[in-house]
Amino acid sequence: MRRKVVIIGAGPAGLFSAYKLSNNIGLEIVILDRGRDVDSRKCPLENTGVCESCNPCNVLYGAGGSGCLSDGILNLRPDIGGDLEELTGKADKAKKLVEEVDSIFLEHGAPEKLFIGENEAIEDLQRKAEASGIKFIQIPQRHIGSDYTPKVINSIKKYLEKKGVKFVLLADVKKIEKEKGHYKTTYIKNTVTYSVDSDYIIAAPGRAGSGFLMSQIKDLGIKIEHQPIDVGFRVEVSKVIMKPIIDVNRDPKFHIYSKTYDDFVRTFCTNHEGYVMKEQYDDYVGVNGHSMRDIKSQNSNFAFLSKVTLTSPVEDTTSYGMSIAKIATLLGGGNPLVQRFGDLKSGRRSTPERIRKSNIKPTLLSATPGDIAMALPYRIVTNLVESLERLDNVIPGVGSDSTLLYAPEIKFYGLRAKVNSLMETNLPNLFVAGDGVGLSRDIVNSAATGILASEGILKKESSS
Numbered sequence: 001m002r003r004k005v006v007i008i009g010a011g012p013a014g015l016f017s018a019y020k021l022s023n024n025i026g027l028e029i030v031i032l033d034r035g036r037d038v039d040s041r042k043c044p045l046e047n048t049g050v051c052e053s054c055n056p057c058n059v060l061y062g063a064g065g066s067g068c069l070s071d072g073i074l075n076l077r078p079d080i081g082g083d084l085e086e087l088t089g090k091a092d093k094a095k096k097l098v099e100e101v102d103s104i105f106l107e108h109g110a111p112e113k114l115f116i117g118e119n120e121a122i123e124d125l126q127r128k129a130e131a132s133g134i135k136f137i138q139i140p141q142r143h144i145g146s147d148y149t150p151k152v153i154n155s156i157k158k159y160l161e162k163k164g165v166k167f168v169l170l171a172d173v174k175k176i177e178k179e180k181g182h183y184k185t186t187y188i189k190n191t192v193t194y195s196v197d198s199d200y201i202i203a204a205p206g207r208a209g210s211g212f213l214m215s216q217i218k219d220l221g222i223k224i225e226h227q228p229i230d231v232g233f234r235v236e237v238s239k240v241i242m243k244p245i246i247d248v249n250r251d252p253k254f255h256i257y258s259k260t261y262d263d264f265v266r267t268f269c270t271n272h273e274g275y276v277m278k279e280q281y282d283d284y285v286g287v288n289g290h291s292m293r294d295i296k297s298q299n300s301n302f303a304f305l306s307k308v309t310l311t312s313p314v315e316d317t318t319s320y321g322m323s324i325a326k327i328a329t330l331l332g333g334g335n336p337l338v339q340r341f342g343d344l345k346s347g348r349r350s351t352p353e354r355i356r357k358s359n360i361k362p363t364l365l366s367a368t369p370g371d372i373a374m375a376l377p378y379r380i381v382t383n384l385v386e387s388l389e390r391l392d393n394v395i396p397g398v399g400s401d402s403t404l405l406y407a408p409e410i411k412f413y414g415l416r417a418k419v420n421s422l423m424e425t426n427l428p429n430l431f432v433a434g435d436g437v438g439l440s441r442d443i444v445n446s447a448a449t450g451i452l453a454s455e456g457i458l459k460k461e462s463s464s
């Protein structure tokens, strides 16, 4: 009889683990995902700028994961978006994993063009950054574009289906139980409850599923460790402000230590000529950004995030981040907040009229003009304000009064499951991968952890 693997989540981590496992004909592979199929995942925001609060949210859930409607920037470095060297304990293995993920994306239609930047321009940017006490991180990148990402994901999904992988979509997993010699996964599809038994589980439900997974982890007795989170806002400026930097690097990463608190602040996920978008979670909202290869806005946006670590007596950064997100959601009347940088610095709320007066037209129309200082803690606001003013030395104009800020943007990697180098937890045959368990923070790294989990299963199979 074929042995069975249940994969929870059809994001990059789940898909790439299935990719590797599908070469083993002795395994039956089932992927369960809470969201819709690739072609049914339409976000009204793309056309109208208004979030219709789809349930489940098409940006976060469904075949392809949150990466499916994303900008599809592939950061081809093992230490950005995670730390594969730390996870595997081997630098050459970490590098090979990135190459393997990249080659699968290329096979399924990712563009050949690689953004690596001109040496002279990079040096110039580095010089400017370092003169202001900022570190510029150079990353080779591939840009799929959110209008092409679904095609690439569709191609991967069809390949897997041909190899016999079964996808069960709109399947909301509610419970994972360990029974004698196997695991039982219970899910609800169209109000009917089903359960599926398997020899192995790879749990990869992404950030949106991390609350669910962490509750299972607690019930199952899987060991965890607390991780820092990132809290901040999304910065939106006119595209001409970002153009000189984008010419050097498609998704530039700057690392800054804030003046007052010496806290770590970074830029992340730049979308040139892109759109700010709303993320609808069960109890709160967040913001993110995307850009397309063919449809362009007049603006560019990037995340600006301050790292938060908590120590005894409260180490639970996830609960802390969620309470911040909930306050921001409350103040925004169920929508993210938007504020002009000048208003934030002057200690006044942005009103619809002040936003209208801004040189920059917001791309997320459903955001509520308000006061971010009422939602984010003082220390975080101070870190972000000081650091954005400093970044203005490197990207002139980002620190202007009319720059728009959207909050909350919170990256939860707060809890990390304790795993071995092949992503197996302390429960034998229960593997985890991707963002939802704090092992990654981007497409390439999440996919790589999926590959590692599948290697773990294949190793066990070959020795059994």
Ligand SMILES: Cc1cc2nc3c(=O)[nH]c(=O)nc-3n(C[C@H](O)[C@H](O)[C@H](O)COP(=O)(O)OP(=O)(O)OC[C@H]3O[C@@H](n4cnc5c(N)ncnc54)[C@H](O)[C@@H]3O)c2cc1C
Binding pocket: 008, 009, 010, 011, 012, 013, 014, 032, 033, 034, 035, 059, 060, 061, 062, 063, 064, 065, 066, 067, 068, 069, 070, 071, 072, 073, 074, 075, 081, 171, 172, 173, 174, 204, 205, 206, 207, 208, 209, 210, 212, 269, 277, 288, 289, 290, 433, 434, 435, 436, 440, 441, 442, 443, 444, 446, 447
């Ligand atoms: C708008 C946006 C833009 C982004 N842009 C980029 C980018 O350009 N480059 C980059 O590298 N990264 C980007 N990211 C981040 C990137 O998408 C993630 O790091 C990556 O997708 C994580 O992969 P994952 O497989 O761990 O989780 P996910 O991609 O989140 O996939 C998890 C899957 O699990 C499913 N799931 C969750 N809970 C359950 C449950 N209870 N039952 C069943 N299924 C469940 C979800 O439906 C989802 O499909 C972006 C993210 C967003 C939201």
